Amino acid sequence: GESVGLHLPTLSVQEGDNSIINCAYSNSASDYFIWYKQESGKGPQFIIDIRSNMDKRQGQRVTVLLNKTVKHLSLQIAATQPGDSAVYFCAENTGANSKLTFGKGITLSVRP
């Protein structure tokens, strides 16, 4: 997408290491959270979601952790690969509908 990279915080990791991407959300009433991955020239792609009645959810190589006490969400990527290089967004939903509010995004850069 147009906005990736230049003004976003960047996380640089070595290929094969684990990555942890953090997100602070703003609305204590939010009860559904999603992580998206956006590669250059593409739309955001769904990675994993979590409901507020959970504090951890695992997918394939990814884990999302939710701490409602401090309104913090994190995405863990195991054995990071070059294909994981992208901008990652967290999004929150108050549950009234599917209207999502997106964070600013973090660029993940994987070093070979």
Next chain:
Amino acid sequence: DAGVIQSPRHEVTEMGQEVTLRCKPISGHNSLFWYRQTMMRGLELLIYFNNNVPIDDSGMPEDRFSAKMPNASFSTLKIQPSEPRDSAVYFCASSLIQINSPLHFGNGTRLTVT
């Protein structure tokens, strides 16, 4: 599944011209969303529809922007007249109308207004 399809992928136009962006949501999805992405403001929701009915257009910047959804498989976002500050990537997304249903995005239309 073909996913959400947007056209055109790129649009370059002169200030004052009318621009129409198009979206075909995923078949069976009954919610449709238009987002705009810029460096300064990130992803912003412009408007969304449930069952072809506009529900919330509070994110539409001004009267120059309008969106329609004449049927379940097609939506347009129109800017008339366009201005240079409208330059951005416009994304369409669709989902099911149900609590906690993720949005699925198209690959966007990159709009440049000169």
